[in-house]
Amino acid sequence: MNLWDTNEIDYAGLGFRCGIEIHQQLDTHQKLFCHCPVGLVEGPANARLFRHMRPTLSEMGEYDGTALMEKKTRKEIIYEILNDRVCTYEMDDTPPFLINQQAVDIGIKLALLFQCKIVDEAHISRKQYLDGSIPTGFQRTTVLGTDGWMPYKDRRITIRQINVEEDACREVSDVGHRIVFRTDRLSTPLVEVITAPDMRNPIEAGEVTKLLAETNRISGLVRRGIGAARQDVNVSITGGDRVEIKGVERIGLIPGLTHFEALRQKSLLELRDELCNRDISLDNFAYNISDATRHLLKTPEFVGHWAVDQGGVIGAICIRGFGGLIGWYVFPERTFADELGGRVRVIACLDKTPNLAHRLNRAALGIPEREWESIGKGLNANTNDALIVTWGPQRDVVTALEEIAARCREAISGVPQETRQVLSNGRYTDFERILPGPDRMYPDTDHPPIPIEMKRVSNARASIPEFPWERRRKLSEAGLSQQLVSQLIVHPRFEIFQKMVEISGDIRWAARLVAETIKHLQRRGFETANLTDKRLLDLAESYREKEFYREGTLDILKVICKRNRKVSEAIDEIIFKITDEEAELIFEDLSDTANLPADPFKQKRYLMGQVMRKYRGAIPGKRLWDKVSAMTSRKDKATSEPRE
Numbered sequence: 001m002n003l004w005d006t007n008e009i010d011y012a013g014l015g016f017r018c019g020i021e022i023h024q025q026l027d028t029h030q031k032l033f034c035h036c037p038v039g040l041v042e043g044p045a046n047a048r049l050f051r052h053m054r055p056t057l058s059e060m061g062e063y064d065g066t067a068l069m070e071k072k073t074r075k076e077i078i079y080e081i082l083n084d085r086v087c088t089y090e091m092d093d094t095p096p097f098l099i100n101q102q103a104v105d106i107g108i109k110l111a112l113l114f115q116c117k118i119v120d121e122a123h124i125s126r127k128q129y130l131d132g133s134i135p136t137g138f139q140r141t142t143v144l145g146t147d148g149w150m151p152y153k154d155r156r157i158t159i160r161q162i163n164v165e166e167d168a169c170r171e172v173s174d175v176g177h178r179i180v181f182r183t184d185r186l187s188t189p190l191v192e193v194i195t196a197p198d199m200r201n202p203i204e205a206g207e208v209t210k211l212l213a214e215t216n217r218i219s220g221l222v223r224r225g226i227g228a229a230r231q232d233v234n235v236s237i238t239g240g241d242r243v244e245i246k247g248v249e250r251i252g253l254i255p256g257l258t259h260f261e262a263l264r265q266k267s268l269l270e271l272r273d274e275l276c277n278r279d280i281s282l283d284n285f286a287y288n289i290s291d292a293t294r295h296l297l298k299t300p301e302f303v304g305h306w307a308v309d310q311g312g313v314i315g316a317i318c319i320r321g322f323g324g325l326i327g328w329y330v331f332p333e334r335t336f337a338d339e340l341g342g343r344v345r346v347i348a349c350l351d352k353t354p355n356l357a358h359r360l361n362r363a364a365l366g367i368p369e370r371e372w373e374s375i376g377k378g379l380n381a382n383t384n385d386a387l388i389v390t391w392g393p394q395r396d397v398v399t400a401l402e403e404i405a406a407r408c409r410e411a412i413s414g415v416p417q418e419t420r421q422v423l424s425n426g427r428y429t430d431f432e433r434i435l436p437g438p439d440r441m442y443p444d445t446d447h448p449p450i451p452i453e454m455k456r457v458s459n460a461r462a463s464i465p466e467f468p469w470e471r472r473r474k475l476s477e478a479g480l481s482q483q484l485v486s487q488l489i490v491h492p493r494f495e496i497f498q499k500m501v502e503i504s505g506d507i508r509w510a511a512r513l514v515a516e517t518i519k520h521l522q523r524r525g526f527e528t529a530n531l532t533d534k535r536l537l538d539l540a541e542s543y544r545e546k547e548f549y550r551e552g553t554l555d556i557l558k559v560i561c562k563r564n565r566k567v568s569e570a571i572d573e574i575i576f577k578i579t580d581e582e583a584e585l586i587f588e589d590l591s592d593t594a595n596l597p598a599d600p601f602k603q604k605r606y607l608m609g610q611v612m613r614k615y616r617g618a619i620p621g622k623r624l625w626d627k628v629s630a631m632t633s634r635k636d637k638a639t640s641e642p643r644e
């Protein structure tokens, strides 16, 4: 079986399920709960603020698993403050201002585009966020719509919820125990669209995400560009558990990521079965740990020797009955050791990789066999057991060894619930944090409920554009390619495009111009801002009046961009006005041309090129081609006859 090929995997047999949460910034001027302007700023910060996070009991009187995990990391958090982007609200010194009504209106419109029921009254909730990315330790969020759907293939994808919420800080760096955040992005209004786990294979996961993004963008009310949209992708298979791949920015990665996550869960379930065969259970799971520093003191070639030099330690752990399982494959190129390494990296903050040694890599990391055996002997390890070594500051090593034991213990149950981050190859994922429990949401008492009147909803309904799937159907029926259709339906100038079609009567011409030609010119450095809406409409009119032909479009656009000309001026500059009689004379002229290539097709191309260069869009290409074809076939006869 080829593990790289999504066609070779029986996803239905695996019980593959996938749900998407898409987060996209709303195009508002101000933030969600204060009046600070939205937008990122580069350059030095105006101030830096230092904080520690600590978990508090939830309303239910329990600690959340994620909260405890964050406590273990003992992170120091630095916030880079930007005076014109944050106020005391974001920094948790004042309660929220009244919610941004523009954001609520956009949220309602998006909820209607996803065919949701709109709530009568929106309540603000707090969603616990303890990774430091929000200084308050929670995100304010509110549900605006529920129970929506969108068509896909021959079925419906359920949209569970549409929420409006505040964005977190941008992470600048995360090294060791110190994490730095920039606060400009904090509290930017976001829409969160949550689907049911209705996607049955990785291809569907990618396609549906595209459709969700399309629906958001068709509204014209969301921000675009890098970082404006992020997806959380939830994947599970039968017997596995929900794993959330966080913050995927490129939709194109989703099929691969979900495919490999399904395979990872499958192999973790096989590992569980193997442990079961070995009679290892939660009850008899056992391990012991030791300080292995003295065994490696005189081994400077060991990559972890720096820990000793810096006053740290080398720790070892023996997991009973796990012999040979550390190298168990969980992805085509990653093993159970990487699962352990991920936990150690995140929770013990030992982020210099490799951060652990085991039987398979110990030689490559510079631990000689003799030393390895003496470490094992110290722990009474035999061949049935797994031996793992890790190194760093003492406190971190203790945390790391406990995490390794905890992760091995979880392997007995199968797939742990966690959030995972995308690795740089865009294909695999690594541990990010424990999946937050259901208790992470609780009511926010600082903000009053927001009644949503019928009138407000009906106003919103009147102003939403047509559904993207309807727009897609119409354009496809008009004969445009799927690629053009996909570009057009979310195009910011879709309305202008529609008017250009109405005026010119040529949908293909207008479609290519709006979706492709302008982008092409922009890439090549032309000042496309000069192509105003008005000028595009004028161009469509001139085209209808046959003041130029399709072939001249690009040259006219170039003149408008370069010299900021009106459409009529650009046409005058480019197109020689010629009458039919003059055109005939040109064709006559051509027939005299000497040195024509011998090949008839090349002849035609040559002649076309000559005329096009001179007269651009002044003669319709079809007419020119017919004429040149007629001429060259005459010539064929003329030159071939004498030979016979």
Ligand SMILES: [Zn+2]
Binding pocket: 031, 034, 035, 036, 085, 086, 087, 088, 089, 090
């Ligand atoms: Zn503010």
